[in-house]
Amino acid sequence: MDVKGQSYELLPFGSGRRSCPGVGLALQVMHLTLARILQAFELKTQSGVGVDLEECSGILLSMLNPLQLWCLRRKVRKITKSSSFNGKGAVVNKNNAPEPPGAWPIIGHLPLLVSAKQPHRAFAALAEKYGPAFMVRMGMSSPMLIVSSREVAKECYTAKDHVFATRPVTTAGKLMAYDHSVMGFTPFGTYWREIRKIATVELFSARRIGMLKPVRQSEVSLWMKGLHEKWVREWK
Helix, strand or coil: CCCCCCCCCCCCCCCHHHCCCCHHHHHHHHHHHHHHHHHHEEEEECCCCCCCCCECCCCCCCECCCCCEEEEECCCCCCCCCCCCCCCCCCCCCCCCCCCCCCECCCECHHHHHHHCCHHHHHHHHHHHHCCEEEECECCCCCEEEECCHHHHHHHHCCCHHHHCCCCCCHHHHHHCCCCCCHHHCCCCHHHHHHHHHHHHHHCCHHHHHHCHHHHHHHHHHHHHHHHHHHHHHHC
C-alpha cells in the first residue's frame, strides 16, 4: 500500500498541497532503523503469545496492554557474499455536511467522544448514522469535517484540495507558531508556497537527504550501541 498520499485508506503523511515534505527522509530513517534492529536482535513477546491489539480509552489510539518485547541478540554469522539493493444520513443542505445533534455550548461534541472512551469508535458510529462525511464541533473553534471514506478522502485531496489547503488564523497559531509563520500553521498563499519550496529544496531534496546519509547512519549506530549495552547489562 502506498503511504505517500495516493492510497486514501492510509495517509500517514497527508496528501495534496499540504502533504508532508519530509516523507522521503522519514521513510529512509524508518527503513534504516528497522533494518538495523532486525539485523541485530530477535524480537519476542515476553508472554510468548501473540500481540494483544486491544485498545484503551483516550484521544490517542493506544494499546490497553503495552507491548513488551524481549530483544535477543542474534548470533553473528560470517558473510561470504554481499549483495546491494540499489452516506446514510440526510444532508442538511447541498453545501453543508450533516452535524450530529447534542453539541454543548463552548465544548461542542466533546462529551460524545468522552462517553465513548475511544474517539475513533465514536466517529465510526457517527459515520454509520450520518454518512462518510459529517461535521463536529470541538470547543469554540469552527466545525470540523470528519471523513471516513476512501472516496470522499480522495475527493478532498484532489478535486477539492484547494479548499482544504489553507489553515485558519487562530490565537493559538499567533502565540505558538510565531504569528502563523511556521509552515504547518501558515494559511495557504504566497508565503506558504515560498517556505514549502525552501523546505523541499534545501532540506528534503534527494540530494540533501543523500548528503546527510552518514549522519543518519551514525545516529542509528549510536542508538543501536546503547540498546546492545543495555541488553548486555540485563542479560549477562
